[in-house]
Amino acid sequence: xxxxxxxxxxxxxxxxxxxxxxxxxxxxxxxxxxxxxxxxxxxxxxxxxxxxxxxxxxxxxxxxxxxxxxxxxxxxxxxxxxxxxxxxxxxxxxxxxxxxxxxxxxxxxxx
Amino acid sequence: xxxxxxxxxxxxxxxxxxxxxxxxxxxxxxxxxxxxxxxxxxxxxxxxxxxxxxxxxxxxxxxxxxxxxxxxxxxxxxxxxxxxxxxxxxxxxxxxxxxxxxxxxxxxxxxxxxx
Numbered sequence: 001x002x003x004x005x006x007x008x009x010x011x012x013x014x015x016x017x018x019x020x021x022x023x024x025x026x027x028x029x030x031x032x033x034x035x036x037x038x039x040x041x042x043x044x045x046x047x048x049x050x051x052x053x054x055x056x057x058x059x060x061x062x063x064x065x066x067x068x069x070x071x072x073x074x075x076x077x078x079x080x081x082x083x084x085x086x087x088x089x090x091x092x093x094x095x096x097x098x099x100x101x102x103x104x105x106x107x108x109x110x111x
Numbered sequence: 112x113x114x115x116x117x118x119x120x121x122x123x124x125x126x127x128x129x130x131x132x133x134x135x136x137x138x139x140x141x142x143x144x145x146x147x148x149x150x151x152x153x154x155x156x157x158x159x160x161x162x163x164x165x166x167x168x169x170x171x172x173x174x175x176x177x178x179x180x181x182x183x184x185x186x187x188x189x190x191x192x193x194x195x196x197x198x199x200x201x202x203x204x205x206x207x208x209x210x211x212x213x214x215x216x217x218x219x220x221x222x223x224x225x226x
Contacts, residue, residue, distance in 0.1 A: 034214070043117075043201050043217035044154075093213045098146075098156035098169060099203075 004088045009106045018075040020105050022088030025069045030092050033064060035073045036101070037084040044087070044101070047073065078109045114138070115218035117202050122223045124189075124196070132187045132221045134202030142208035143185035144215060147171065148199040157200075160185055161208040189223065197225045 005023040012018040024033065034049040048055055048062045050071075055062045061074040075082055087104040091097065115136045124130045134143065145157040156169030160179040174193025179185055185204075189196045199222050203215040 041199075041220075041222075043115075043203075043220045046214055046216055049214065097208075097213070098144075098159075099154055099215055101153040 004090055004102055006086070006088055006102065006105045008103060009108070011108050011110055012075075012078050014080060014109050014111050015077055018078040018082065018107060018109070020073040020075075020086050020088075020107060021070065022073070023070045024088070024090045027068050027090050028092075031090045032093055033062065033068075033071045034089040034091065035060070035062065035086065036089065036099075037082075037086045037107075038104075039081075039084040044099075045084075047086075078107075080109050080111065083107060083109045115202060115204055115216060117200075117218040117221050119221060120219065122221055124223065124225050126225055127191045129188055129190050130196075130223065132189065132200055132202075132223070134185045134187065134218060136183055136185075136202075136204045136218075138204060138206075138216070139182070140204035140206050140216075141182070142205045142213065143179070144203040144205075145169075145175070145177065145185070145187045146201040146203065148201060148220075154201065157187065159208070196223055198223060 032049050032051050035047040036044045038044045047060050050062045064071045085104040085106050087101045118133045142161050144159040146154040155171050157175050158177045160166035163182050166177050166179050176188045201220045202218040205213045205215045
């Protein structure tokens, strides 16, 4: 699986959009970008994933650059409950695979 | 309400005792997984099961055992042979193992402390 790089921490004001970047310059053509988050002492929560097109669901939007070397997770109206560690993972959905979380970005939403 | 449940949320055990962690899902998922997470660490795969009555070892299976007698249940037993069992244990499931339907969804976790 391709390696990802994320900033260790970010802050965002409540009600504003939170934009979390992820670099994955060595991504291969069949690897998807997945985003999870983990609120303290809870299980990881799946957010969204995509291959090359931008994706949106009820939680977030995922913007993948045309060259697929980076992506941005957007939480459109951040709330205090969005404070968590966010993980960007790049993987091929093939076979039963372990999920490998990097260090992630600790996002703090401030009132 | 569909989801994955793990029980108990907190578990204390004395050294030398075996303990079984429960994981149940009503999502009709074929694949189930057990991970361990230590403070400040990532996830490590213990066991996974792609289908009923079948399971495979992950990266750190020593000292653990599982069974998959029913599609919705994948209990994990932490045996006395596990050297450092104190950790946060996470169960996950996916529609299938492999392909675009393998997105893993996690339960709330069980925090095991060995006294």
